[in-house]
Amino acid sequence: MGTDFWDLGYPKEFRVGGGGHITRYLSPSFDVSLLGNYETYRFSADKPGNNFELRNGMVDLGLKLKLNNGKILKEDAFIQPFLMAGGGMFFANSEGRANGANFFNKIRRPEVFGMAGLRFRLSEAVALDLTTSQHYPFTERTDNLYGPANPADKLYDRFLVHSLGLTIALGKTKDEDKDGVSDKKDKCPGTPAGVAVDPNGCPLDRDGDGVPDYQDKCPDVKGVAALQGCPDRDGDGITDADDKCPDVAGLAALQGCPDADGDGVTDLSDKCPGTPAGVKVDATGCPLDRDGDGVPDYQDRCPDRAGPASNKGCPEIKAETKKRLQEATKSINFEFNKAVLLPSSYPTLKDLAAIMAEYPDYTMSIAGHTDSKGADDYNLRLSYDRAASARTYMLSQSVPADRIESRGYGETKPIADNATAKGQAMNRRVEFDLYLTGEPNSAEVKYGPAPTITELQKTPAGRPTAGKAPVRKAPVKKAPMKKAPMKRK
Structure with a gap:
């Protein structure tokens, strides 16, 4: 019988109701809600005799989008805006007079709705909700004005519902690791007891190196997981705190210092770098020279007796x-x-x-x-x-x-x-x-x-000798004669 959005008209017109909603948490961004509302509505048109009184109820299922999802606003923000949309059934008994005739309509039709709301967090379990929702039941008989004579009245069966209500959290959130973050929100379940966690239930990591503080031996300096969160600048597997050469990769046996020739003496202390592999050295990294002749043992053919290098470290024959x-x-x-x-x-x-x-x-x-x-x-x-x-x-x-x-x-x-x-x-x-x-x-x-x-x-004439020409033997015509043993040696 006309548009009266935002015209409460009270007490001339009586428009009031109540309801209850049950909401189930799905994720930080979404909830699902079952809504039930009942209200009365009286309307007196400007035309004499046009009026109706409505008693209606709605049962709807809605999907709620929360803006306090930890990305836009904090989950525990005091003001928590949200949007909801869904649909359900519209139940109504409408009676009155329209177009000079009395009517009584019993309506059972589907509807859709959209809602915008603000939640004010009063405590962990109690909040105050302020909402405005528009409902659109699929009917034209709320005011009994419909048909070709009233083409615009199809839109007038929409209505707004403004509500103020308390929301109370029921039950207790499940928190198996007892870190103060419910299991549904806990991205790191199973956190050991007593470990400080962030809003997602994950152990704190102050230096951001991926090693939680409770396991990090260097919680304020970014490090590597293999070294329990401690830094290793040269990447040799030894923490900087224990590395005597933290900027040069080295060996654990030498407290992180390098040993290019592998003789067991760090390059910093090695006075004879480049010693061949396997050669025994002294504390300065120089090859051993037991006899002190200047020829290192590994080159000395006589390591226990002094001799010149020209004779390979051995005593020369007198x-x-x-x-x-x-x-x-x-x-x-x-x-x-x-x-x-x-x-x-x-x-x-x-x-x-x-x-x-x-x-x-x-x-x-x-x-x-x-x-x-x-x-x-x-x-x-x-x-x-x-x-x-x-x-x-x-x-x-x-x-x-x-x-x-x-x-x-x-x-x-x-x-x-x-x-x-x-x-x-x-x-x-x-x-x-x-x-x-x-x-x-x-x-x-x-x-x-x-x-x-x-x-x-192989040489028939024998080998030549100094002062003696090779002897050629004459051909043997008879049986060869046996030489008598030589007695002049």
Whole structure:
């Protein structure tokens, strides 16, 4: 019968009602509500005789959008705006007079509504709600004006409801971890008892490093989880507080300091950086030098006896000792054409054994030689046997077997002319030489590898010797004659 929005008209018109709502929390942003309202409504039109009285109720289901969702406003803000929309059923008994006729309508129709409201938080459990909602029932018979004669009246069946009411929280929120944040709102359930939490129920993290304060050993400085929240600037897995070199990645065994050469001494304290791997060093990082000769042990062939670097850290053989070795050659004698030592050789060999004891880092080479008289293979065997005989005697003088070596060169390495008796006598000799153990054999350095009988036999005329041209043997016409044993050795 006309638009009277916002015209309460009281007491001329009686428009009052009441209701009750039940709301269920869904999330910080949404609730669902079941609303029930009842009201009376009286309307007197300006036209004489047009009036009606309405007694109606609404049962609706609405979805509520809360602006105090922690993103727009705090959840516990004092003023909490919200919006709601939904629909339900409109029940009404309407009677009056319209268009000169009395009417009585019993209405049961669906409706939709929209609401805007403000909630004033009085306490944790009590709030005051002030709302305005517009309802639109799907009917035109509230005022009984409808049809082609009243095309605009279809919109006049809408109405506003203004309400003021108290909201009371029922029951008790579930909070299993008892951190003061309900389980529905708790994003970190299971927080240990007594741990301070934020509004989401998560443990406080003052430095924002992802490690909660109650587990963070450095709660005021951003750190890494692997180190219980403590910082590690150089990323070596050692906290800055325990790292003696916090800006350079290092080793735990060296309290976070680096050791580029891996010798166990930090680079800051290492006076000899670049030491090869596995080399033992002293407290300053320098290779050990037990004998103090300036040659580090790992390069020193004689780490317990001082010697020059030119001789690989080993004592050099004295000139007197070299002379004794040279003179020994003249003093070694054998039985005629045999490898049996004469007793006159014993003092010299004992002296050589004493030299071996004086130079424990050296090995002795014994090389036997003959003159050119006789068959090549015979001479080679004889030179081997005589050198071996000298070696056997020295072994009896407690010289270790692995420090003495013997070989024979036969007639292949003369030092004088075999064409003379004097030269032959000089070529019949046993030489003694010392060389550092592990170095090339001294005889082999001078003469090359010792020959074998097979090698000699490959040269039919035998090996050339100084002062003697290769001998060519005449063709054998008869059975070869057997050579008598040579008795001039």
